[in-house]
Amino acid sequence: MSASRAAPRLRFKSYAELNAWLADKCVAYAKAHRHIDQPERTIWDVFEEERGRLVEYRGRFDGFQAD
Numbered sequence: 001m002s003a004s005r006a007a008p009r010l011r012f013k014s015y016a017e018l019n020a021w022l023a024d025k026c027v028a029y030a031k032a033h034r035h036i037d038q039p040e041r042t043i044w045d046v047f048e049e050e051r052g053r054l055v056e057y058r059g060r061f062d063g064f065q066a067d
Contacts, residue, residue: 027044029043030042030047031043
């Protein structure tokens with residue numbers, strides 16, 4: 001008999017706090033995983049190399065799209 005346990009429910013005081021937590025998780029993942037096209041490097045290594053060439057997006061992001 002194995003009992004399944006639900007993951008603890010995370011709670012955040014604000015969207016800013018949630019976004020900071022998500023950013024930390026994304027960076028940790030990128031630093032721990034190999035880049036698919038350059039397996040000798042991490043995702044983070046490739047991002048850091050490209051960072052200076054990225055163009056800042058200044059518009060409002062609306063992730064919702066109605067069909």
